[in-house]
Amino acid sequence: MSVASRDDQTPGGRHNNDFANICQIKIMPSFDEIRCSRTEYLPIVDPSQWHIPGIDGLLDRNFRLLREDTVGQIRDTVRHEIIPGANKTKPPLHRFVHRGVRLLNVGFHWLFGLYFEVDFPQPSVIVKSPVHLRQRWWEESRRLRPGDLVCLVIQKDLIVFCTVADQAMMQKRKRGLTKPQKSETASLWNNEKRASVLLKLVDSRFSNVGLILDVYSHKDPAMSLIEFPGVLLASFEPSLKALQTMKAKEDLPFPELLAPWSLNPSNSPKTWTPLYASQSGFAYNLRCLLNTDVNFYVQPGDFPTQRKQTQYLQENSTLDHGQASALIRCLNRRIGLIQGPPGTGKSYTCVALIKVLLANREEGKLGPIVCVTYTNLALDQLLEALLEHKVTSQIVRVGSQSKSEKLQEFSLSVASRWSQRTDWEKQERSTINKELRDSELKFDAIEVKRSISAGRLKLHVQQYHGRHYDQLFPQTQEDFARHDFNPPKGPAQDTFGLWMDSGSPTDAPPRSTTILEDTDVFDMSRQERVNMHGQWCRELREDVGHKIAKLVESHQLSKVGFDAIEDDMHIRFLAKAEVIGITTSGLARRYDMFQRLQCKVMICEEAGEVLEPHMLAAFLPSVKHAILIGDQQQLRPQVQSYRLSRENVQGGGRYSLDVSLFERLVSSSKVTPMSCGHMYNTLQVQRRMHPQISQLVRVTLYPNMQDISSAQHYPKIRGMRKRLYWLDHRSMEDSQEHTKKGVAQRSAAKGPLSEDGMSTSHWNKHEIEIITALVHHLVRQDYSVGEIAVLTPYLNQLQKLRQRLAKDFPIAVGDRDQNNIAHAGYVDNIRPQDLTQAKQGGLRVATVDNFQGEEAQIVLISLVRSNTQRQCGFLRTSNRINVLLSRAQHGMYIIGNSETARHVPMWAKVIDILKQGQNISKSLELMCPRHPDTVIRVSAPKDFAALSPRGGCIQRCDQPLRVIDRSMDVTINAQIHVGDPALTGAWSK
DSSP, X not given: OOHHHHHTTOOSSSSTTOOSSGGGSOSSOOHHHHHOOSOOOOOOSOGGGSSSOHHHHHHHHHHHHHHHHHHHHHHHHHXXXXXXXXXXXXXXXXXXXXXXXXXXXXXXXXTTEEEEEEEEEOOTTTTTSOHHHHHHHHHHHTOSOTTEEEEEEETTTEEEEEEEOOHHHHHHTTTTSSOOOGGGOOOSSSSSSEEEEEEEESSOOHHHHHHHHHHHHSSOOOEEEEEEEEEEGGXXXXXXXXXXXXXXXXXXXXXXXXXXXXXXXXXXXXXXXXXXXXXXXXXXXXXXXXXXXXXXXXXXXXXXXXXXXHHHHHHTSSOOHHHHHHHHXXXXXXXXXXXXXXXXXXXXXXXXXXXXHHHTHXXXXXXXXEEEESSHHHHHHHHHHHHHTXXXXXXXXXXXXXXXXXXXXXXXXXXXXXXXXXXXXXXXHHHHHHHHHHHHXXXXXXXXXXXXXXXXXXXXXXXXXHHHHHHHSOOSHHHHHHHTOOOOSSOHHHHHHHHHHTXXXXXXXXXXXXXXXXXXXXXXXXXXXXXXXXXXXXXXXXXXXXXXXXXXXXXXXXXXXXXXHHHHXXXXXXXXXXXXXXXXXXXXXXXXXXXXXXXXEEEESSGGGSOHHHHHTTSOXXXXXXXXXXXXXXXXXXXXXXXXXXXXTTTGGGTOTTSOHHHHHHSOTTTOTTOOOOOOEEOOEEOSSOHHHHHHHHHHTOTTOEEOGGGGGOOOOTTBSOSEEEEEOXXXXXXXXXXXXXXXXXXXXXXXXXXXXXXXXXXXXXXXXXXXXXXXXXXXXXXXXXXXXXXXXXXXXXXHHHHHHTTTSOEEOOHHHHHHHHHTTOOOXXXXXXHHHHTTTOXXXXXXXXXXXXXXXXXXXXXXXXXXXXXXXXXXXXXXXHHHHTSEXXXXXXXXXXXXXXTXXXXXXXXXXXXXXXXXXXXXXXXXXXXXXSOEEEOSHHHHHHHSGGGSOSSOOSSOEEEXXXXXXXXXXXXSSSOOHHHHHHHHO
16 A cells, blocks of 8 residues: 555644644644645545544544645645755745845734744845835735735744734834834835835744744844735634634534434434424514515424415515525524525525514524625625615624625624723723733843843853853953953953854864863863853743743733623624624634624525535534525635545545535535435526526526516617627637746836746637727627626636726726736736726626626626637536626627537537527627618627727718717717728727
8 A cells, every 4th residue: 555545544643733633733734744745634525434423523524624725735835945846746826935034123012912024135026116116016916915824934944934914003003102113114115125024923832932033143044935925824724723613612513414424313303493493382473574464474394384385475575486485494494505596586585584583583582693605795795685675774794894885884893882891891901901011011121132142141151050151251360360261351242252262173072061061161172162152042042032932922811811801892792783794704713702692593695605614614503593595506615726626537526625515415415425415495586687698507507497577678788689699719729838928028017927927827819809899899889887797717818808908998806806816926007996896887807706696787708718629627617607607687798619618518508509599600790779780790809890880880871870989988979980090990999
């Protein structure tokens, strides 16, 4: 058996951070772990193969796979740096390595604790740029932002993980205690030659604190800083810690539903209704949903009458049959599951559920309802819907990433400002506040810079090595004469230096420092004196290190107490709310606080996009009723390691980390051994898409999907012959080498793709020009750019579309895409509007992976891939194709090579449907608003200007035509559609 296969069997023993119990595993990798070449133990999808069974095994699996997907990527990337040639493959993470790093200062902040300042040479592309360009480059690159994870490598023998400190917040919370220290004024751009940044230790244990002080006391040891763009410790550490807590406390709810394979069937619960709804006499009153002012009770567990109840609810409310059925059944299940295909009203159903639960909140003693989503955008949309439908105004939105103006007053930080602390809290807070502030003063008293000086070393030798001190620093003439040693009258450093230099060289091996403790200093050889001096220095540094480590530990305990008081106040405030909104990552970060809140109901939207480890963290011990809403046939959760993805045909299915908890619960056991096959409801009436568009996903994925009748009457697309079309082409995609060459020629002002010119994904120049021409044509038909979205599967194509379209239109790029662009190394002078501004007129440009849950009246799609190998890349999975084809409301236009796509089964079906409707060709038919019978076929970008100038046609016309070009903010009346070539060129752009 090979080492790799043997390593897969059981955990423990590979390195000093490998244990069978996940509670013993440190989140960040140790140096021994980084150097270890043995394969980590990763539990596969078959529970019978786990090293521990049941719910403990489930937590164990999720912890190990999430850690491998996040920390494992960091581990392997650092290994590439410290052990050249250790891995034949490329580093798994995009990273920047700064060499020539110096540790300039060490400081202490009363609230944030120990920090230190490092600097390094400016990137070569901006080293000679003016300060304003350096500032813009750093800001737009989104690198080394507060919270970003970095690794300090010292002489390739030692490592320490750090995060970028929030310097602005540190100075803001100084509160006038002292003036900002020099070490608090680091800047990435002020100095033209060197950039500086403040860092904080991820783990402030003594060894790490001592390491930083050791580096600080030496003059410029060889150091490098590994930067992982966009990797936030807060994005994975809280979930991993929450899983460890669940494992230690054994308090994960619903074990019988989350891991049914571990139960003896005879021990299964007799009822699956929520425990609070199982109380005698309890019934849900659905009166709040009805058009009539009558009570309508639903008795939990009364399954025989549910069909009639569903019918009654449908007839007397605004819910359709599928929504009514899903609502009633979710109220009757401990874990309610709703599948919502595109446009079927998942959010509307969710709002109705919340309305019912709030109406029955007192009777069920439910407390606040926790609403969880994967993205901040989805959370904002859900909470705004609750306000819009006047469900409740007692909402608290937890987290600082909201883009909604309507929700600003409902944020926890704003709404809780007026909360009153108890007298005890005020007194305790004052006491702890003094402790925290005293810790900064105590650190200043240590005087770290001087504490490891020769003067302090002299005092250390005097205190702990008195005999050696008396010999080195004689007090009488007799002592001088005895050793024939006349120490200089200058600083102690000169005395130590003279003593070491005056020692006699010898070929004999030096004695140990233990033996030298009892040896006269003048009986030591030169090497022994150097060794003894080094021992004294180490002792001094350790002494200082212990003092600081003790101070850090004391500060951390005080900080925990300080935060607990803040949590107490927040808990009292949150307990009064009816709805609490938070993202999955935010809930993991505040897991301890929410554990104390005792919420009984948790609702998760976008559940199909959430990794199971993150989802499990939302299952608080107090939860008695969970409702998950998602769609297993849309996008799966995103993973960092393709090795762990179900899409990886070379073994990824063994791990299937990207199979969400939602998909696992609704899938039958035939899919994977972990699948549960629980009952769920599917919404069936879609309202988003015109039937011609919805047929693409109905025929291929959702055979029972129905169109609401009003969708048939959605308006036609002005200026287009058809609302649905595939413009087929054979223009090859552009190569990676072409990208690298172009990047290398960029100017310093615009910044590089990355410092080594690395490209990350595919692009297609022909499709960029077609998309640009089509956008111009549509806006000339009086569409605003805010009604149009441009989608593509590839980040490189997104960036180039963004650059090209930004020349003529305001561009809107979502936060996640902007972060991905910056973290991939793309930097330029475009300042796109954020997502909230898109509603005010920006042209939405997005990757398909970051557009789920969104829609647009008109969607233009650039498929990118066009090659003789017929490699379809990202778009070979039905989940991603599904999302791509289901975003458009009124019109959708696909630009791509059908021959490349056709070998994918779902694409083959889509192409056949389009062919049957004559909606695919190598030319796209436009329509002149004045001459609708005129046939205009375009197949190349230049055809738009030649055949449809200014959005019309080339026929002479005596009737004035109102021509609109929003890119130029111009409206004119034209007697003819084409004439002056100069004018035609101006419109064609």
